[in-house]
Amino acid sequence: MNAPQRLRRPPRSARLPSAWLALGVPWLVGLSACTETPLDATLLQADDTPMVSDLPKCVSPAPELEHVYLIASKPTARCLRSGEVTDIEGAAAATGYTVELVPCTGASDQEWLLLGSATQMHIQHVDLGLNLDLEAGSLYDGTEALLYEPHGGRNQTFSLNRLADDSHEIRAVFSDDSCLEAMISGENSVELHGCPSVATRIFPYQNWFFSEVDCDE
Numbered sequence: 001m002n003a004p005q006r007l008r009r010p011p012r013s014a015r016l017p018s019a020w021l022a023l024g025v026p027w028l029v030g031l032s033a034c035t036e037t038p039l040d041a042t043l044l045q046a047d048d049t050p051m052v053s054d055l056p057k058c059v060s061p062a063p064e065l066e067h068v069y070l071i072a073s074k075p076t077a078r079c080l081r082s083g084e085v086t087d088i089e090g091a092a093a094a095t096g097y098t099v100e101l102v103p104c105t106g107a108s109d110q111e112w113l114l115l116g117s118a119t120q121m122h123i124q125h126v127d128l129g130l131n132l133d134l135e136a137g138s139l140y141d142g143t144e145a146l147l148y149e150p151h152g153g154r155n156q157t158f159s160l161n162r163l164a165d166d167s168h169e170i171r172a173v174f175s176d177d178s179c180l181e182a183m184i185s186g187e188n189s190v191e192l193h194g195c196p197s198v199a200t201r202i203f204p205y206q207n208w209f210f211s212e213v214d215c216d217e
Contacts, residue, residue, distance in 0.1 A: 100189045138192075181206045
């Protein structure tokens with residue numbers, strides 16, 4: 001059964017201002033670089049002198065099922081983790097969790113296990129055993145992501161679309177071409193929004209790096 005409507009406060013979500021990016025938001029703190037491949041300049045948008053950063057340690061160009069990763073937002077320089085307990089109205093499981101974007105430390109609450117198949121993937125929080133879930137079973141743009149008990153529903157099913165810099169879009173399989181997008185404010189850090197409509201266009205707020213945990217590098 002899909003997760004029902006969560007009790008929520010008025011949304012306060014907004015994208016990261018481009019002016020912040022122009023100031024040079026630091027890249028993934030605590031994850032040393034292991035390659036000279038630069039990020040592309042799209043994350044700076046209109047800046048005349050693009051900031052170039054190395055890829056974070058152990059970024060996987062092809063994340064594998066049954067492997068554990070840190071999931072890092074490209075332009076915000078932050079990792080996805082479990083957030084606060086949140087009430088779920090009318091659900092079999094009365095509570096779930098929000099998700100947050102925080103500085104990357106490699107802590108266990110930032111670890112995610114990929115399950116299912118490449119075309120119908122479930123992203124599970126290692127510590128909690130809960131799946132990344134689109135609120136209230138919704139597949140519409142603006143829907144918040146949260147953590148909820150695994151049920152295999154359409155709103156817990158994703159696929160990865162690899163981009164030129166080895167980051168990935170996280171696409172909601174059963175939506176009308178929508179991707180998970182990093183937000184900079186609000187009670188929740190990730191929402192569903194339309195993917196770029198042109199194949200050659202990259203929208204950095206929807207780009208995520210998968211950094212393998214306990215790699216040998």
